Amino acid sequence: xxxxxxxxxxxxxxxxxxxxxxxxxxxxxxxxxxxxxxxxxxxxxxxxxxxxxxxxxxxxxxxxxxxxxxxxxxxxxxxxxxxxxxxxxxxxxxxxxxxxxxxxxxxxxxxxxxxxxxxxxxxxxxxxxxxxxxxxxxxxxxxxxxxxxxxxxxxxxxxxxxxxxxxxxxxxxxxxxxxxxxxxxxxxxxxxxxxxxxxxxxxxxxxxxxxxxxxxxxxxxxxxxxxxxxxxxxxxxxxxxxxxxxxxxxxxxxxxxxxxxxxxxxxxxxxxxxxxxxxxxxxxxxxxxxxxxxxxxxxxxxxxxxxxxxxxxxxxxxxxxxxxxxxxxxxxxxxxxxxxxxxxxxxxxxxxxxxxxxxxxxxxxxxxxxxxxxxxxxxxxxxxxxxxxxxxxxxxxxxxxxxxxxxxxxxxxxxxxxxxxxxxxxxxxxxxxxxxxxxxxxxxxxxxxxxxxxxxxxxxxxxxxxxxxxxxxxxx
Amino acid sequence: xxxxxxxxxxxxxxxxxxxxxxxxxxxxxxxxxxxxxxxxxxxxxxxxxxxxxxxxxxxxxxxxxxxxxxxxxxxxxxxxxxxxxxxxxxxxxxxxxxxxxxxxxxxxxxxxxxxxxxxxxxxxxxxxxxxxxxxxxxxxxxxxxxxxxxxxxxxxxxxxxxxxxxxxxxxxxxxxxxxxxxxxxxxxxxxxxxxxxxxxxxxxxxxxxxxxxxxxxxxxxxxxxxxxxxxxxxxxxxxxxxxxxxxxxxxxxxxxxxxxxxxxxxxxxxxxxxxxxxxxxxxxxxxxxxxxxx
Numbered sequence: 026x027x028x029x030x031x032x033x034x035x036x037x038x039x040x041x042x043x044x045x046x047x048x049x050x051x052x053x054x055x056x057x058x059x060x061x062x063x064x065x066x067x068x069x070x071x072x073x074x075x076x077x078x079x080x081x082x083x084x085x086x087x088x089x090x091x092x093x094x095x096x097x098x099x100x101x102x103x104x105x106x107x108x109x110x111x112x113x114x115x116x117x118x119x120x121x122x123x124x125x126x127x128x129x130x131x132x133x134x135x136x137x138x139x140x141x142x143x144x145x146x147x148x149x150x151x152x153x154x155x156x157x158x159x160x161x162x163x164x165x166x167x168x169x170x171x172x173x174x175x176x177x178x179x180x181x182x183x184x185x186x187x188x189x190x191x192x193x194x195x196x197x198x199x200x201x202x203x204x205x206x207x208x209x210x211x212x213x214x215x216x217x218x219x220x221x222x223x224x225x226x227x228x229x230x231x232x233x234x235x236x237x238x239x240x241x242x243x244x245x246x247x248x249x250x251x252x253x254x255x256x257x258x259x260x261x262x263x264x265x266x267x268x269x270x271x272x273x274x275x276x277x278x279x280x281x282x283x284x285x286x287x288x289x290x291x292x293x294x295x296x297x298x299x300x301x302x303x304x305x306x307x308x309x310x311x312x313x314x315x316x317x318x319x320x321x322x323x324x325x326x327x328x329x330x331x332x333x334x335x336x337x338x339x340x341x342x343x344x345x346x347x348x349x350x351x352x353x354x355x356x357x358x359x360x361x362x363x364x365x366x367x368x369x370x371x372x373x374x375x376x377x378x379x380x381x382x383x384x385x386x387x388x389x390x391x392x393x394x395x396x397x398x399x400x401x402x403x404x405x406x407x408x409x410x411x412x413x414x415x416x417x418x419x420x421x422x423x424x425x426x427x428x429x430x431x432x433x434x435x436x437x438x439x440x441x442x443x444x445x446x447x448x449x450x451x452x453x454x455x456x457x458x459x460x461x462x463x464x465x466x467x468x469x470x471x472x473x474x475x476x477x478x479x480x481x482x483x484x485x486x487x488x489x490x491x492x493x494x495x496x497x498x499x500x501x
Numbered sequence: 502x503x504x505x506x507x508x509x510x511x512x513x514x515x516x517x518x519x520x521x522x523x524x525x526x527x528x529x530x531x532x533x534x535x536x537x538x539x540x541x542x543x544x545x546x547x548x549x550x551x552x553x554x555x556x557x558x559x560x561x562x563x564x565x566x567x568x569x570x571x572x573x574x575x576x577x578x579x580x581x582x583x584x585x586x587x588x589x590x591x592x593x594x595x596x597x598x599x600x601x602x603x604x605x606x607x608x609x610x611x612x613x614x615x616x617x618x619x620x621x622x623x624x625x626x627x628x629x630x631x632x633x634x635x636x637x638x639x640x641x642x643x644x645x646x647x648x649x650x651x652x653x654x655x656x657x658x659x660x661x662x663x664x665x666x667x668x669x670x671x672x673x674x675x676x677x678x679x680x681x682x683x684x685x686x687x688x689x690x691x692x693x694x695x696x697x698x699x700x701x702x703x704x705x706x707x708x709x710x711x712x713x714x715x716x717x718x719x720x721x722x723x724x725x726x727x728x729x730x731x732x733x734x735x736x737x738x739x740x741x742x743x744x745x746x747x748x749x750x751x752x753x754x755x756x757x758x759x760x761x762x763x764x765x766x767x768x769x770x771x772x773x774x775x776x777x778x779x780x781x782x783x784x785x786x787x788x789x790x791x792x793x794x795x
Contacts, residue, residue: 150637166629261752268749273742280752437751456781457647466783473636477644481777482729483752488778491634493644501770 030343033350035137040128042214045076048084048237049220051091052230058083063239065213068134069347069356069391077213080238082245085205088234089251092176092203095231100173100201104160111156111199113226118149121222125215129187130347132214134356134392135310137348147472148191151490154474155195158495162200165492167501173201174277174500175253180243180267181216182259183209183358184313184414189258190216192489194233195474200498202254205234207246211359213237244270252276254498258315261412261438261483279487279497281315281479283412284440287433288318288469289455291426292327294445298467300334303418306443306469308342308396311357312416315484316441318469320409321398321420322429328422332400339396340383354416357392366394366415373399373408373419404435412438426451430458439481443469462488512688514543514712515695517556518705523713524548531689534599542688545713547721550680553709554725557651557678560706565648565676569624576620576674579701583613586697590662590690597661597687611764612666618766619670626675626772639785646776648676649754653722655715655735657763661687664763665694668734671771673707680709680728682719684735688712716740723747730754730775734761 045062047054057078064073080088099107118125125148126140133140162171177197181189186208197204208216216235223233236242240263247255247267257267258281271278288306290299306318323331347355357363374380378399387393398418402409408419423429433442442461446452456464462480465471472478477493479485487497512531513520522528525548528541543549564572583590587609595605631645652672657664661684672679683691695710711718715735723731723744731753733741741758748755756774 265749265752268752269746272745272749272755273738282752452783456779459779460777462777462779464779464781466781468640468782468784471636471638471640471782473634473638473642475634476636476642476782477632477634477778477780479778481779485752486754491644492632493778 030351032346034346035127035348035350037127037131037348040124040131042075042128042131046213046217046237047078048080048088049217049233049235050084050088051234052224054220057081063210065132065211067131068358069388071390074131075214077217077237080207080236080242084236085242085245085249088205088236089176089178089249091231092205092234093251095229096175096203099203099229099232102201104162107199107201108156108159110226110228111152111159111195114222114228115149115152115156117222117225118145118152122146122149125187125218127348128218129215130355132212133183133186134347134358136352136355137350138352139310144185144188147474148187151188151191151474152195155199158196159199162495162499165495167496167499171200171499171501174498175202176251177202177204177254177256177498178246178249178252179204179206179256180246180259181206181208183212184310184315186212187215187219190219192258193256196489196494197498198232200495202498203232205236205246205252207236207238207243210239247271256497257281264485277497279489280485281487281489282483282485284315284317284438284480284484285320285410285412285436286316286318286441286443286461287320287322287436288443289322289429289433289445290324290327290331291444291446291448291451292324293447295447296327296331296334299331299445300338302443302445302467302469303335304338304342307418308354308416309470311355311394313358313362313414314470316463316470318441318443319413319418321418322432323420323422324429325422325424332420335398336381336383339398342383342396344385344393344395345388354396357394357415360392362414363392363394366413366417369408369411369413370397370415370417373402373406373417376406376408378402378406378408378419404432410436426455430455434458434460437483440484441465510540512540512542512692512712514545514549515692515698515708515710516549516553517559517709518699520695524552529713531686533596539596540689542692542712545711545718547718549711550718550721551725553680553711554651554722554727556706556709557680558727560678560704561648561650563704564673564678564707567676569627572674572676573620573623575702576616576623576670579697579703580613580616580620582697582701583609583616587613590693593690593693594662597690598659608660608663612663615663615666616670619674622769622772623674626769626776629769630773630776630778634780639787641783641785642780644778644780646675646778649775649777650677650729651727652677652679652730652732652775653725653728654679654681654732655719656681656683656691657734658684658686658715660763662690662694664734665691667761667763667767668732668771669708671767672732672775675772675776677730677775678707680711680722682715682722682735683710683712685713685715719744720747723753724750726751728753730756732756732774733758
């Protein structure tokens with residue numbers, strides 16, 4: 026006798042997507058210069074959701090000028106007034122959170138369970154948190170009356186579209202900056218809905234400007250002379266290009282880039298909880314997470330037991346319609362990303378690692394990749410070194426804590442790491458040796474607006490979240 | 502006046518706690534502000550720079566792992582040793598920068614006091630940069646800072662000693678190790694500082710001092726894959742831009758050159774520029790009537 030789940034789809038009717046969207050500049054939706062547009066599709070079905078304006082360098086210039094104009098009044102507002110705008114935004118996001126969750130799932134392909142229970146609550150919380158800072162900056166530890174920088178040019182990725190927008194816009198506005206934000210090419214819609222939220226909140230024109238487009242649009246934004254601050258979340262390669270672009274200028278730069286997080290499981294770890302943490306670490310959001318625990322480092326003596334449990338658990342994951350409330354694994358965000366994951370996974374096999382995936386039927390339309398793990402992985406393998414940004418776990422083993430630390434740190438990246446052990450002194454000792462900006466001990470992939478996030482080494486610099494996150498937007 | 506012939510000092514590099522000559526065998530003439538010969542200083546090669554990075558990397562574990570209290574005492578010891586050699590440094594700074602004896606003395610005094618200032622910071626900086634974070638969930642969440650690693654420092658060109666100390670001390674106070682390129686035309690106080698550091702309980706490799714042509718050595722440091730950060734204090738704007746571009750290759754933390762009055766008591770910026778924040782999460786569980794939920 027077998028049990029199957031009946032479909033339990035979240036209703037799409039809660040969201041109304043227009044057939045086309047313009048750029049949001051100076052408080053108005055406007056066509057791109059030359060009228061260029063691009064389509065955004067739903068990754069789970071390849072259905073075209075809408076047509077979006079493709080911003081040019083000229084459009085970026087218009088947006089930066091609007092932000093500059095708005096800066097004077099916005100930065101001069103009492104912090105308590107700026108705070109109230111941000112509180113309004115936080116509240117409207119809460120009110121519209123189901124609509125936004127469905128929209129995000131449609132445009133991104135991630136399960137509704139995640140957008141509803143993780144992305145949207147965190148988005149609202151982030152605005153609520155930074156709203157409270159706006160009139161308390163004197164007490165933030167950056168001296169009396171710290172000043173904003175001016176116009177912030179912000180470029181965000183497609184893996185958490187609205188959450189990354191919140192991480193960028195909330196601290197920027199709280200500190201008195203104005204922004205021009207470029208959402209990712211494959212997930213522009215939630216940022217455009219956010220523009221509408223700004224209108225509902227009565228935010229002054231030009232304080233937030235959204236310019237949709239591709240990499241060239243983002244490049245024009247970070248290179249624009251009128252921009253005082255550049256914030257980027259995305260790949261390390263693009264991060265380096267941006268660092269070169271802003272070299273020699275006065276632009277303040279923060280980068281939140283790739284990772285190859287080590288999730289270290291010691292022999293005394295609670296196995297069932299560790300398995301849940303490993304699954305959360307690499308299969309949350311289809312592994313398209315910069316801080317994913319993509320390298321599992323397991324102590325040799327428990328490797329077999331752990332892998333058995335893990336494989337059993339992976340066999341129960343449900344892959345399919347992202348709008349279904351029971352779905353664990355949604356669609357990969359784009360054909361391009363799917364090709365990248367496929368290529369790297371194939372290299373794992375070619376280099377001698379052993380591939381395993383549960384029996385898993387993939388839908389015909391859309392972009393899908395089954396949860397996959399590799400054993401017999403060496404540190405030299407590409408799948409142990411390069412960020413896959415997909416649901417692919419590389420398993421390595423170790424004997425001693427020192428070896429675990431050495432292997433964990435053997436990476437160009439340094440964003441996240443996990444530790445599973447019941448022994449407090451070992452947890453603290455290992456945590457203090459890991460060159461990573463976020464260490465999750467006996468948990469994984471937890472986020473909070475009060476908790477600073479960001480990397481060591483080539484995972485970037487600067488922190489987002491908490492008191493630390495203010496520094497990126499202040500002239501200090 | 503005695504007609505005794507004085508003993509000249511051979512100025513040498515300070516790398517890994519030792520005093521090597523440049524592996525290239527090159528020296529260059531150092532003169533005072535009036536053009537009179539003072540000494541021949543080693544003209545470091547790119548290989549010397551790479552050797553210095555190796556020495557600095559080797560020292561990271563021990564120095565960053567030392568207690569903050571210990572680092573504070575070591576930095577204070579530097580001030581003690583300098584006080585004893587005050588006259589020597591006053592003479593060297595006066596020659597190097599063309600200053601009167603009293604003005605040079607003011608520079609040296611300020612430099613000694615700067616070591617004391619940073620000695621006191623070693624076990625306090627973490628308390629103002631770290632935090633416990635009230636996350637909305639059953640987690641203990643704490644952010645703390647730790648050193649970036651190996652920091653390349655281009656010392657200020659004009660302020661041969663006070664400027665030099667003002668860029669080295671903050672970097673090592675927090676547990677980084679440094680490779681410093683001395684002022685090109687006035688390297689002698691920097692090379693003499695190496696002799697002080699060698700007798701101040703500063704472990705070998707924590708500070709490595711190179712003299713030579715900044716334009717020759719700096720690009721090697723800026724593009725070096727095992728250097729984590731670079732302080733461009735001693736670079737002109739155009740050159741600084743070039744170095745910042747090279748530094749992007751492994752995403753070094755870059756401190757751009759800015760007009761600094763070295764005589765003014767500094768803030769914390771030169772320390773925080775070379776610190777990384779790590780946030781650790783752990784579940785807290787609860788101890789209700791039924792016992793632990795974890």
